[in-house]
Amino acid sequence: MVSVANYLVTSLPQTASAQDWIEKTLNGGKSPVNKINFPEFQSGTLDSLVQESEELAKIDGQLQGSVSKVVDILSSVTENASNTRIVGSKSATAYLESFQWNTTKYRLDKPIKDLVSLISNEAFTLDNDVRSAYQSYQTAKSNFQAADRKKNGDLSIKSLHEIVRPEQFVLDSEHLTTVLIAVPKTLIGDFEKTYETLTQFVIPRSAEVIATDAEYSLYTVTLFKKYQQEFNTAAREHKWHPRTDFVYSEETLNNLRKEFDLTKATESKSKNDLIRLAKTAYSDIFAAWFHIKAIRIYVESVLRYGLPPHFDYFLIKFPDARTIPKARKDLIEKFGYLGGDGFSNQSSLHEYASLVDPDYEPFVLYEVDLV
Template sequence: MPSDQSTWLIAVPNNGDAEGLLPELQSKLSQQSKSPNSIAEFPIPSFKTGTLDLLISLSEDLPKHDTFFTNTVAKVVETLRNLLNNDASKLSQHILVNEKPVDEYLLNNWKWNDGRYGSQRGLREMVDTLNKVCGSYPIDLLPPTKPTQEMSSIDNSMKAKLTNYNLVKGSLVQMQRKRTYARIPILIEDILNPLSSGNLSVRSLVDIVSKEDFIQDSEYLDTLLVAVPKNLVKDWNSKYEHFGKMVVVPRSSKPIASDDEYTLFSVVTFRRFHDDFVQACRENKFILREFVYSDEEIAKQKMELDMTDTTEKELWTELLHLSRTNFSESFQILVHLKVVRLFIESVLRYGLPANYIGVVVKASLSFCSSGSSDKPNMPHQPDPKSIKKTFSTLQSHFSYLGSSSKRNNPKGGEADEFVGEYQTLMEQEFYDFVLYEVPWIITQ
């Protein structure tokens, strides 16, 4: 039984009634299901068949290609999903094939792209052409022929752009977390990352202190920041002036901010006795916060942050555009590869002449209530019962092909040798009709 979350591409021999097949199937499928199934003609070109050895070889190789192409499409979709924060409505605006929804591309007069993948080429050349457009293979899935530079276009371009974007995005987050300058306008990303998380003993002080909290350009005095536990505030107020002789300027302590656990104080100290002050804080369980206010550092880091923020936005836009384009390209390539598989399997199963009828079927979905009388019910998930009925109807309709779907192999002793050589192929599950699946692109 094929997956209930895929569109089915089906091929059968043309027995002279190609025009009547689709209406007959539509009638039968509409009778067995309350929810409508989508079904359309799916033309299969008459490729050059080549030799039996070539067909068997390609039949063994193509599942590897299929797996890689499917994974490539899935990775592009995942990139789009991450870029758009998994927003279903936005995602559906970018999961398009030639600016059309996926279902419309498959179910609305699909045709082989003869201008790009000439159907008169040999099958091996055809597969190589699709490979060259789609991307480079993992080491364990290398095709029989050596890939060219063009072959890595989609996969490598996505990897390069995604890596570059992630590096810049990571740098931006790091800069936002580690800023040590004050009163820079807070970006929306700051709200979403740990910059503002934690208590006053650990969190960034960027958006808390200001220039007025610090003594500027003093040779002898320095302003320090101390996070004092709430239960020790009285101790701080009574002790800080007595950390040593000439360590702290009297009455210089000033509360700046407070949270549930700590109060942040500024205090003016003599630079000469900085180490004594640090030791006294440690002994009294007051937490000294290292913070240096510098106008030059503010300007420098703000410029770096602005540049990185601008670069991140530009790369996000470029990656979004590239992913949108590459989804359209890679999905078309995947479907064309499925058609090549349909043809090869049909020749091996039904023999010559290589004249086959293709049909595309998308089984019905179950519907869930929107919860409002003003809104229509929306597709929710595959309807297993309906899908099972759809598949049973197809099996029943094409049951007459059972005798010819055993692969046209020799008889007697030669047959035993043939089966032994290609045992793995012979053991694959197959139906009376040839069927390959195109996984659904889930946007919700």
């Protein structure tokens, strides 16, 4: 999957006066920076924030996975999935870079716990709906492919009802029957030399070609019913393809035509329904994901920097994702002091250094990868 854009989103105390340095120095000044506005939430107690922090980390990852899954689905059923990455009326990148909290949908007088529950439940319901619709589409697609193989496959698998005619068969005989054999063209010589001696009581010179395609010739062979199963088994050993599935019937022919038309219509409708739902789901789940991300950043900022919430939030864009690791390192070197002595002076911790979480950042910093 090709990445569309990559971002770092960070929260820093306003006392850090970070904007000028991030805009002019980070990544050589080549990374566009958006200062974004997150609202102030109903914080609750410190214990509740710690609990919400753990829950938000889990939901953040789950919703990112949901967005990726929807993109995968859209990529599998549309020629240009990038055209489907619309959030509201904007591209996903434009939505991020001009993010505004949806106060109409998610009222800020609600506690953080209630907001998280409301946002995530709506998103997970949509995620389940998309997965269900995708499964329905896969079933419809499989059914249509099976019907299409019967109609348009090669002579070893396709329906033969539109190819054969009643006069090509021995019908209503007490002892004789006619079998159909699809023979690979590379094995025709072997077939014509040996079919009469494959079992007892094969009618000499009864083999007739009644159809051909790029890979096979379809033969009829007449023999005694008693030896039909034995003949078919021997034919398979020669790598020929007995069409034991075929029984001549006008009713079957009509049913096959109806099956093809019905499965084609069902597959087409399922696909269109899935695309419409997945586009809507991408928009709504993506928006939910970043609203959860906003709450998570706020909660982590309060836990790191305390109250009142005097924080600046920056969304930093990296057109080349390969520059992100160095940018993270430079940010940490510049603002690592915010983590306190325990972080900035790890070299002096000696035997205690291994206890420091290697993934811990000295300030609030997350990567946002748009796929």
